Amino acid sequence: MIEHSNLEEYLDPVNYDLEFDGEMDKYQFYLELARSSPGEVLELACGTGLTTIPLSKAGITMTGVDISSAMLAYARLKAGGLTVTFMEGDARTFESDKRFSMIYLTGNAFQAFLSDQDQNDLLTTVHKHLQPHGIFAFETRNPEGTDLSDQEETEWGSFIDKDGKNVKVSGTQCYDASQHIMHWVTMRDSGDKRTTSRIACRFTDQATLQSLLTRHGFRVEHQYADWDKTPFSPSSSSIISVCRKC
Incomplete structure (x- = not known):
């Protein structure tokens, strides 16, 4: 199941955008893909519309679905x-x-589906709502190309929040190898305020991913390492999959 604590990351949509917006290469990747298959496009786990809105502005007819009412309110x-x-x-x-x-998911949203049942239900939804030979695309972190070791608090970066304050971002990670789930704790410190949020993400290796997609009626057409379409290799940090409904 999707852990309730995963929603902690999405309680402040304005600052979420300030921290994570601006991935122009990703927006362009999904825009080009959408233009290659004319018709209406669905983004699942769309959040505040960071990708949905640029595609809509470019003339793509978009629908965005998300579980967080706060994120959707800001998207609208x-x-x-x-x-x-x-x-x-x-x-x-x-x-x-x-x-x-x-249909696509981005922001590594595929990893929020933490169990076999969650993944099966997601892929059943996607297959059902795609037109014949429609495109399904998503990215996920590659466990073989990711440091999964337990880590104490380390600096991850910073951003300027809605009040103009510099927020330092740090965090810890703890990997449950038996469940293939990483537990991250993120700390954001603006000087006069420090917040903590938790998120869990499942790691699925390429071979398991390929088998899962095939069982659910998808043909994997491309797998990339990055938004520039570098071919995937076992050491790549990401698996960007472009699939076709069989």
């Missing part, structure tokens, strides 16, 4: 008069009469 505010639909829902149980030409 940012979207203004754009032709984009935001819906609250769980990607494992989402139901729509629409069939989409492309």
